Amino acid sequence: MPLISCKNCHKVFEKPNYDNFVCDRCNHVVRKRIHHSLQVSLALVISAILLYIPAMVYPMMEITKFGVTTESTIIEGVISFLEYENYFIAIVVFVASVVIPVVKLIGLLLIFTSLKIRVKMSNKTKLVVFKFIDMIGKWSMIDIYVVAIMASIVQMDELFNIKGGIAASSFALVVVITMIAAYRFDTRIIWDE
Numbered sequence: 738m739p740l741i742s743c744k745n746c747h748k749v750f751e752k753p754n755y756d757n758f759v760c761d762r763c764n765h766v767v768r769k770r771i772h773h774s775l776q777v778s779l780a781l782v783i784s785a786i787l788l789y790i791p792a793m794v795y796p797m798m799e800i801t802k803f804g805v806t807t808e809s810t811i812i813e814g815v816i817s818f819l820e821y822e823n824y825f826i827a828i829v830v831f832v833a834s835v836v837i838p839v840v841k842l843i844g845l846l847l848i849f850t851s852l853k854i855r856v857k858m859s860n861k862t863k864l865v866v867f868k869f870i871d872m873i874g875k876w877s878m879i880d881i882y883v884v885a886i887m888a889s890i891v892q893m894d895e896l897f898n899i900k901g902g903i904a905a906s907s908f909a910l911v912v913v914i915t916m917i918a919a920y921r922f923d924t925r926i927i928w929d930e
């Protein structure tokens with residue numbers, strides 16, 4: 738008798754075959770494998786990587802100092818925070834907008850390609866990397882909040898403003914698309930040969 742786990746609530750069922758059925762605990766349709774899970778998640782990760790480029794290249798913030806407004810990208814913003822000795826904010830913004838998304842995208846890309854090409858990496862390691870990525874995913878929007886909070890804190894001598902636009906929308910899309918890619922990925926295929 739095959740054992741099948743619900744992808745949504747992880748309840749394990751013992752069924753006579755691999756036909757689809759509805760989970761009696763969460764009403765989620767349980768399938769043996771999510772259709773084209775790897776292909777869809779891989780396509781989403783590639784889209785997220787491409788969207789990360791405009792998020793970095795286009796200005797994200799407006800900094801007004803002595804009445805002069807300059808636009809700055811995320812990285813330039815981090816550098817200005819460092820120049821104004823706001824080290825904590827600089828680190829938080831850098832980690833949230835560069836370190837976390839890059840680690841997530843590279844990690845997911847690595848897991849997905851490792852399922853296509855033979856890579857020396859145990860299935861357990863792949864699962865641990867995936868779980869880690871899934872966990873940090875929830876914290877990626879943090880820098881939008883941090884910069885918004887900063888805007889109110891540092892108004893004493895200079896003014897930081899979030900400038901919506903291409904960079905902010907692209908960054909938000911990167912975060913959301915990466916989350917969908919991780920959510921839609923069927924970890925059970927790691928164990929398929």
Ligand SMILES: [Zn+2]
Pocket residue numbers: 743744745746747748760761762763764765
């Ligand atoms: Zn369920």
